[in-house]
Amino acid sequence: MEVSLTARLGGPEVGILFLAGVVHARKRLKAAMGGVSLVGLDAMDITLHIGGSITDISPAEPSVDARYFKQQRRLKIFVSIPSAEAQASPQEDVGRRVTEWLVHGLESVVLPRSAAGMTLGPVLSAFRRDLKTEDVNGLVDLVCKSFRPALLDLFRGGESFYYCTFVVTGEGHAPFLSAWSEEALARAVDESGEGPEVAADLRWSYADSPYVDFGSEYTEKLRAPFLARPSLQELGVDEWEKEIELRMDAVEQAARQLDAEGAFGAGQRRSRLLVAVESMPPVPSNVDRVARLNDTNSDIFKQWLEEAAEVDG
Structure with a gap:
């Protein structure tokens, strides 16, 4: 037409x-x-x-x-x-x-x-599909531009990172970065004075990491675009759930694109790192996203699945 x-x-x-x-x-x-x-x-x-x-x-x-x-x-x-x-x-x-x-x-x-x-139903449906695709693509580009330099700075120190997560709050705010390395975990255990058993509580805790909100000088640029998007008050519950899903999809796609660029390393270094996009507080759909972003046969994925994943049932 x-x-x-x-x-x-x-x-x-x-x-x-x-x-x-x-x-x-x-x-x-x-x-x-x-x-x-x-x-x-x-x-x-x-x-x-x-x-x-x-x-x-x-x-x-x-x-x-x-x-x-x-x-x-x-x-x-x-x-x-x-x-x-x-x-x-x-x-x-x-x-x-x-x-x-x-x-x-x-x-x-x-x-x-x-x-x-x-x-005009078919016209509206086609236009909305195009809008959703462009909305996601625009957010993917923004997330990549913000996280790319943050990840570069994070890994520059040469520590043995095993966990790197893009965290999105349940309110759908802009994602922020958190990570754990074996060296950072050892330091945190020593500083706690509670003995080695505290490591289990810290290992996958994004909030307790010394690297929580790392690179905020880069990622804070995402706050305005995310705040400018429709809110729960504007959309209603059903449409708001779709909006949250769109935001999470965009962040996941950005993580996948950055992975393809080598931002998380290659070879053994990459196989020892769990890359995650997580909604916090945890929701079962986090498991699906983490599975899509990692080799599910890797030891690090199996360890995360056993120790930290929130699974239905």
């Missing part, structure tokens, strides 16, 4: 802020709609009017209208955004804001009687 996106920007300040986001949304829309077909529809034109200092078509609240041209098999959708809402948009994420306006327009549009029986 042919699809187009045109923007009418209500002032020069709107153009400066949103033009790049519109161009990006246009590419995403066309890519998502490439394989979509609807009965009675060959083309869909979307016009997005963003109010500004010169014109503000919908000053009270966002509005959406549609016209269907049956002979041309063409649907035209008009989405109008008030100047006040445009000005309130976070400047660091205008591309996402433009996309949200388009999704809202497609969700809320009332089709004219001439388009009776037509549904």
